Amino acid sequence: MDKLCxxxxxxxxxxxxxxxxxxxxxxxxxxxxxxxxWIGGIATVVSLVLAVNSLINLFQTQFEKREALHELADAADxxxxxxxxxxxxxxxxDAEKLDPGSRRVRRGQEALVEEWLPNVQITGTETFTDxxxxxxxxxxxxxxxxxxxxxxxxxxxxxWAHYLEQRERKIQDTDVPGLYRRALVLxxxxxxxxxxxxxxxxxxxxxxxxxxxxxxxxxSS
Numbered sequence: 001m002d003k004l005c006x007x008x009x010x011x012x013x014x015x016x017x018x019x020x021x022x023x024x025x026x027x028x029x030x031x032x033x034x035x036x037x038w039i040g041g042i043a044t045v046v047s048l049v050l051a052v053n054s055l056i057n058l059f060q061t062q063f064e065k066r067e068a069l070h071e072l073a074d075a076a077d078x079x080x081x082x083x084x085x086x087x088x089x090x091x092x093x094d095a096e097k098l099d100p101g102s103r104r105v106r107r108g109q110e111a112l113v114e115e116w117l118p119n120v121q122i123t124g125t126e127t128f129t130d131x132x133x134x135x136x137x138x139x140x141x142x143x144x145x146x147x148x149x150x151x152x153x154x155x156x157x158x159x160w161a162h163y164l165e166q167r168e169r170k171i172q173d174t175d176v177p178g179l180y181r182r183a184l185v186l187x188x189x190x191x192x193x194x195x196x197x198x199x200x201x202x203x204x205x206x207x208x209x210x211x212x213x214x215x216x217x218x219x220s221s
Contacts, residue, residue, distance in 0.1 A: 069098045073108050080108070085116040086126075089134060110142045110154075117157050118192070120164065128164040136161050152187035156180055160196050176200065194218035 004011060005019040076091035089112060095105045113135040120131055139161060143154040159179030166172060177200050183193035198214030201207040 065098050069095045069102060070104065072098075073102075073104050076108055076112070080112045080115060083115075083119070085112060085119075086123075088112050089116075106138075106141070109138045113138045113142075114153065114157065117160055117164070128168040132161045132165045149187045149190065152183040152190040153192055155183035155186060156190055156192035156196055159183065160192070163196070163200070177204075189217060189221040191218050191221050194221065 005022060008019060008022040072091050072095035076088045076095065079085075079088035079091065089109075092105055092109050092112065095108075096102065099105070116131070117135055120128065122128060122131070136158070139154050139158050143151060143158060146154055156179070159176050159182075162174040162179065163176045166174065166176065177197060180193045180197040180200065183190050184197070187193070194214040195218040198211045198218065201211035201214065
């Protein structure tokens, strides 16, 4: 005895599971399986669309963060060049929050500290120690990655930072002139190291002769 195909209505055997004409399954399970396959395909497409949208949003967010970081760093550079060191530091710190590992921000902070410490001034409730606490980690980071004359610059500034802190706190827990001399080993004509060591002789030992030697070397360099 024959039956009609569920799809093409052709006459097929009553026990046939698949139509010999159109190939469509005849059992209800076959229709259900086909439906599940169709739904699975739709779900795959939807998942792919959502993943693409997520990637687009991620790249957009990263682009906007990078753009904001460079705007903040550029503004901080301008403030640094204008001698407004405290506000420049604040903007570099805001930029650092967007990308803690940014080389652009690190180099800006190093350039800032290099100008800030030799010209340091305090206002209001700020102290030299407050500034040193900001500057010293930046100096130490720069020190370990530098070499030659630039390393000597940072080494001398590390000594100057400790001197400022010692003068304010009235303590002597660091060999400040030793830090300057360490810079001179790296670069005997280093301007920072000779200036700071000459200042040390003048202010701490009253050895004007030795102080003058280093000041003259600093001027000649």
